[in-house]
Amino acid sequence: MSINWYPGHMAKAKRLLGEQLARTDLVVEVCDARLPLSSRNPDLNTLLANKRRLLLLNKADLADPALTKEWERFFRDQGIQAYALNTLASARRLLPLIENALRDKIQSGQNRGIRRTMRGMIVGVPNVGKSTLINQLKGKSTIKAEDRPGVTRSATWFRVTPYLELMDSPGLLWPKLSDPLAARRLAYIGSIRDEVHDVYQLALSLLDELMASHPELVLSRFKLQDESLRGPALLQAICQSRGYLLRGGELDEERGVTAVLDEFRSGKIGRITLEKAPMGQEPDEA
Ligand SMILES: Nc1nc2c(ncn2[C@@H]2O[C@H](COP(=O)(O)OP(=O)(O)OP(=O)(O)O)[C@@H](O)[C@H]2O)c(=O)[nH]1
Ligand SMILES: [Mg+2]
The missing domain is CATH 1.10.1580.10 (Conserved Hypothetical Protein Ylqf; Chain: A; domain 2)
Incomplete structure (x- = not known):
């Protein structure tokens, strides 16, 4: 499958993420619970360097619940704070997770009598539910979110609580994916445009x-x-x-x-997870 799936807006998105990183307290990486390895872009590791991170295994309602538990355990064993989420049903679960991850920052402000707005950047490959997550937290569907990749075209900050702003960003794929199986699986879940297949x-x-x-x-x-x-x-x-x-x-x-x-x-065939958590191994983020 030799296809051009890295349109210009993704290169632009990568630049934008880099630019916004300095004003970001936390990065919320969203992947698809049906494909927890292949729907994580390894470029993000270098791009996001040492920022605090949460990993959401989103669309957990479409994935096999037992395997999702294994994935949570797998990532936590690697020191990654990973949580399964069904954004359509319970997006608000993210708020205490963010608060917890930023507790010391919030506390140190409070000690000085300040409650500063915290900023979290939402990143991830296309179509994993980034914009939907922000819509759900805002309680209004003001951001365009559709079941196809490449819907969001620019990075924008939104206030979701009095003390929290989240940045929506365009889905980021990698320029070239050497593993054809991972590429196909990204296409199955709708992260790569059908038009290129x-x-x-x-x-x-x-x-x-x-x-x-x-x-x-x-x-x-x-x-x-x-x-x-x-x-x-x-x-x-x-x-x-x-x-x-x-x-x-x-x-x-x-x-x-x-x-x-x-x-x-849409999960009508069943709750199917395409990748199993490797047991007792380092994460292979290909
Ligand atoms: N079943 C299910 N569907 C979800 C969930 N979260 C988002 N979706 C659906 O996934 C589709 C894609 O959502 P978007 O929010 O547009 O995804 P995105 O990550 O912003 O996509 P890009 O802007 O293209 O990068 C939409 O049809 C959402 O309704 C979830 O937890 N479960
Ligand atoms: Mg979007």
Whole structure:
């Protein structure tokens, strides 16, 4: 898959993050709980240097809860403060976490009779829910947030409580991703634009992955019986089962592709985590 998925606005975003870092007390990194390694951009480590950080495993409602617990444990073992979150249901859980992470800063101000506004920068790859998180905390959907990557185009500060400002930022992908599996998985969760992929191949490879890890969920969602189906034959069986037909009676595979990708992304196939936490290993942030 050799594709240009690093549009100009991402290079700009990287510059902006660097510029805003000096006025930031804390960085809140958002990744996708279904893909906790591959949806973390390793560039952020160098870019954010020694800033205090929280890691949110967002969209936890779409991920396997037991595996999310393992991921939380894995990151905490590495000294990373990681928390699962469902932004749509309980974004406000972030506020005490931020307060806790900044307790000494807040306290030292209070000792001098000052309560300064704290500033947190929200960063992460596209489509993980950064803008939605700020909307939920503000209690108003004033920021554009949609289920596709590249929605936010500039970095903007928003006051979410009397003493907290959060900065929304454009999703940041890396210029080149050498691991094709990680690239595909980022596409499955909608962090890389569908336009740059062959979506037919993408749906087939997603189906293959799901048949290897969760065959029962695929068979039950698409009302199929044959566990041995793979590749184009599986997609065709899905179209048949759903009655996706073109006017001449031919299978409407395009509709099948859309159904597979959309239904995975929205969790309708099941709560599926694509990456397992490595046990007893250093994090591999490829
Ligand atoms: N199920 C679920 N969906 C979520 C959650 N958080 C965000 N979303 C959805 O994810 C989609 C992307 O959200 P955005 O807030 O636009 O993501 P973003 O990270 O700002 O994306 P970019 O601006 O493109 O970088 C939207 O359809 C949200 O409703 C969550 O915790 N669970
Ligand atoms: Mg956004």
